[in-house]
Amino acid sequence: MQRCCRCKKYKTPEMFNGCARCTPCNGLYFREWREKNLEHRKEYENGRYARDPHVSARRLIQTAVSKGRIPAARDLHCVDCGGSAEEYDHYMGYEGINRRMVQPVCRPCHVARELGRNGLRQRAA
Numbered sequence: 001m002q003r004c005c006r007c008k009k010y011k012t013p014e015m016f017n018g019c020a021r022c023t024p025c026n027g028l029y030f031r032e033w034r035e036k037n038l039e040h041r042k043e044y045e046n047g048r049y050a051r052d053p054h055v056s057a058r059r060l061i062q063t064a065v066s067k068g069r070i071p072a073a074r075d076l077h078c079v080d081c082g083g084s085a086e087e088y089d090h091y092m093g094y095e096g097i098n099r100r101m102v103q104p105v106c107r108p109c110h111v112a113r114e115l116g117r118n119g120l121r122q123r124a125a
Contacts, residue, residue, distance in 0.1 A: 057090050057099035076104035080113075089113055 001010040006025035015022045021029055034041065064070045076085045085104035091113070092098035105113065 053094040053099065057094040060099055061088055061090075061102055070102075073104040078106040078109050079103045080105055080109040083109075086110075 002013050002016055003010050004016075004022040004025055005020040006029065007022065009022070011022050017023060017026070019026060061070070065072050073085045073088045077083065078085045083106045086107050087105065087110055088102035089105045089110050090099060090101065091103050092101040
C-alpha cells in the first residue's frame with residue numbers, strides 16, 4: 001500500500017503512475033494547474049512557438065512519422081556517410097513547401113551540415 005500525498009489515503013501501487021499522487025488526485029491537480037495558468041498557456045500557445053517555422057516543420061515531420069507516412073529516421077541510413085541515421089535534416093529550409101523536404105542523417109553529419117550552412121550565411125552577410 002502507498003499513501004497519496006494529496007488525499008492522504010492508502011491505495012494500491014497500481015493507482016500511482018510513478019508519482020506521489022494517486023491517479024484521481026493527479027488528474028485533479030493538473031485540472032487546477034491548467035485553470036490557474038491559463039494566461040501563461042495562452043501566451044505560450046499563441047506566442048513564438050506557434051509562429052516559429054522550425055517548430056512547425058519539426059511537428060509536421062513528427063506527425064508524418066507517427067502516422068506512418070514516412071519511416072522513422074532511426075530506421076534509415078545516413079545519406080552522407082551511410083551509417084545509422086538518427087534524425088531528419090530540413091536541408092531545404094523550414095519555410096513553406098521546403099519544410100517537407102527532409103533527409104535522414106546521423107548526428108555528426110547533421111552538425112557538419114548545420115555548421116556548413118551557418119558558415120555560408122555568415123560569409124554572405
